[in-house]
Amino acid sequence: MADVMSDIEAGEAAVDAVDDGLVAELVARAQADGVKLTGEGGLLAELTRRVLESALEGELTGHLGHEPGERAEGGRENYRNGHRSKTVTTEAGPVQIAVPRDRAGTFEPQLVKKRQRRLGGVDEMVLSLSAKGLTHGEISAHLAEVYGTEVSKSTISTITDSVMAGMAEWQNRPLDRVYPVVFIDCVNVKVRDGQVANRPVYMALAVTAEGHRDILGLWVGDGGEGAKYWLQVLTEIKNRGADDVLMLVCDGLTGLPDAVNTVWPATIVQTCVVHLLRNSFRYAARQDWDKIAKALKPVYTAPTEDAALERFMEFSETWGKKYPAVVRLWEVGFILPVLFRSWGLCA
Numbered sequence: 459m460a461d462v463m464s465d466i467e468a469g470e471a472a473v474d475a476v477d478d479g480l481v482a483e484l485v486a487r488a489q490a491d492g493v494k495l496t497g498e499g500g501l502l503a504e505l506t507r508r509v510l511e512s513a514l515e516g517e518l519t520g521h522l523g524h525e526p527g528e529r530a531e532g533g534r535e536n537y538r539n540g541h542r543s544k545t546v547t548t549e550a551g552p553v554q555i556a557v558p559r560d561r562a563g564t565f566e567p568q569l570v571k572k573r574q575r576r577l578g579g580v581d582e583m584v585l586s587l588s589a590k591g592l593t594h595g596e597i598s599a600h601l602a603e604v605y606g607t608e609v610s611k612s613t614i615s616t617i618t619d620s621v622m623a624g625m626a627e628w629q630n631r632p633l634d635r636v637y638p639v640v641f642i643d644c645v646n647v648k649v650r651d652g653q654v655a656n657r658p659v660y661m662a663l664a665v666t667a668e669g670h671r672d673i674l675g676l677w678v679g680d681g682g683e684g685a686k687y688w689l690q691v692l693t694e695i696k697n698r699g700a701d702d703v704l705m706l707v708c709d710g711l712t713g714l715p716d717a718v719n720t721v722w723p724a725t726i727v728q729t730c731v732v733h734l735l736r737n738s739f740r741y742a743a744r745q746d747w748d749k750i751a752k753a754l755k756p757v758y759t760a761p762t763e764d765a766a767l768e769r770f771m772e773f774s775e776t777w778g779k780k781y782p783a784v785v786r787l788w789e790v791g792f793i794l795p796v797l798f799r800s801w802g803l804c805a
Contacts, residue, residue, distance in 0.1 A: 503548070503552075503553050506548050506553050507553045507554065507555050510546075510553070510555050510570060511555050511556055514555070514557055514558055514567055514570065515558055517565075517567055517568060518538065518558045518560065518565055518567075521560065521564070521565050522536055522537065522538070522560060522565075526538060535562070536560050536561055536562040536564065537560065537561055538558060538559070538560060538561075539559045539560055539561040540558075540559055541556035541557060541558050541559060542556070542557050542559060543555075543556060543557075544556075544557050544570070545575070546570055546575055547575060547608075547609060552608070555570070557570065583601070584597055584601075584609070584614055584617045584618070585617065585618065585621060587600060588614075588618050591648055591654050594611040594614045594615055594618075595611055597609070597614050598610065598611050598614060629675050629676070630698065631698070632698055632699045633674060633695065633698045633699040633700045634664075634666055634667065634672075634699065634700065635699060635700065635701045635702070636667060636700075636701065636702045636703075636704070637664040637665065637666065637667075637700060637702075637703050637704070638665055638666075638667060638704045638705065639664065639665040639703075639704065639705050639706075639707060640662055640663070640664045640665075640674070640703045640705075640706045640707070641662070641663045641664075641706075641707045641708070641730070642660060642661070642662050642663075642706065642707070642708045642711065642714065643660070643661055643663070643708070643709065643730070644658045644659065644660050644661070644679075644711075645658075645659055645661070646658055646659070647659050649678065657678055657679065657680065657681075658678070658679045658680075658681055658683075659676055659677070659678050659679070660676070660677045660678075660679055660683075660691070661673060661675075661676055662674040662675055662691075662695065664703075674695055674698075674700070675691075675694070675695065677691055683711070683712065683713070684712055684713040685712075685713030685714075685716045685717050686713070687713070688711065688713050688714045688716075688717035688718075689713075689717040689720060689721065691717075692717050692718060692720075692721040692722075693721055695721075696721050696722070702722060702724070702725070703718075703722050703725045704725065704726065705725065705726045705727075705728055706718050706722075706725050706726070706727050706728070707728045707729070707730050708727065708728075708729065708730065709729060709730045709733035710729065710733075710791075714727070715727045728792075729791035729792060731758045731792070734758075734787065734788060734791050734792060735751060735754065737787060738750060738754070738784045738787060738788070741781055741783040741784050741787070742781050742784060746780075746781075750777065750781070750784065753772075753773050753776060753777065754773060754788070756769040756772075757769045757770045757773060757788070757792070758792065766793075767793065770788065770792075770793055773785070773788075
């Protein structure tokens with residue numbers, strides 16, 4: 459929370475540091491001189507150049523320990539040694555900047571590092587466009603048309619490949635030995651594999667022993683996943699260090715309960731309550747949805763197993779004749795796991 463507040467305060471400070479009158483004057487002068495606001499040679503590019511050069515000069519001053527032209531007692535071991543020209547790709551377009559140098563060659567700029575040709579914002583744009591399904595050629599053409607920035611297809615490939623390497627490292631990182639709860643759910647996203655198509659992406663979201671959420675991994679499926687697929691996924695999670703999961707929550711994924719019992723025999727498999735509610739509405743008339751949701755809440759929020767069973771019996775007596783399919787759905791998805799736990803059959 460403190461980090462979020464510091465970011466907000468920093469953003470507010472940056473806004474306060476900008477004089478609205480000065481901005482208006484700059485825009486008016488640019489329009490009067492026929493200078494465009496964006497693109498190569500535009501006002502934003504020129505402002506970006508000056509800000510970058512000023513920041514780099516400040517970095518060199520901090521490195522050397524003295525201001526430009528300042529005399530130092532006892533002489534200096536290192537001092538400024540001119541500039542070198544460099545073109546960097548920014549969100550405002552390509553910008554040519556003068557990077558300061560030092561005589562000893564020990565200055566390592568941080569804002570625009572040595573051999574760096576793109577600022578971070580450009581990489582983020584490339585990744586965002588790639589995530590939306592654009593090809594490398596389409597991304598290159600888009601950046602050239604909108605920002606006047608020439609980014610080759612090979613450079614775009616390098617940017618996306620670097621992210622893939624980071625994702626692979628994240629996907630194979632070590633996990634905690636025990637997780638109290640793991641949720642497995644699915645979201646359908648558009649994936650380009652020769653052609654763009656909807657593919658299911660499965661996510662394992664865990665609650666750690668400290669109460670924090672942790673995404674264990676993401677797996678792309680083809681819609682026909684069964685016990686063999688889930689056995690492979692859960693074995694991967696176990697091999698990364700997760701020796702035990704107390705409860706796994708899912709929504710009727712074919713073959714998943716059997717795979718869970720194979721990898722973690724003592725794990726309780728529980729159908730997600732949210733999905734149970736949504737599925738219940740499929741068997742009920744629209745005008746009864748709110749009443750059913752209200753009647754079921756005491757069941758899944760009951761403090762004890764016995765109380766949950768009592769509340770479910772009351773629900774069955776009220777709605778069983780009108781909606782037997784809803785009662786059966788909750789018997790299989792919620793009540794039976796509760797009974798197994800109370801009878802000690804879940805192990």
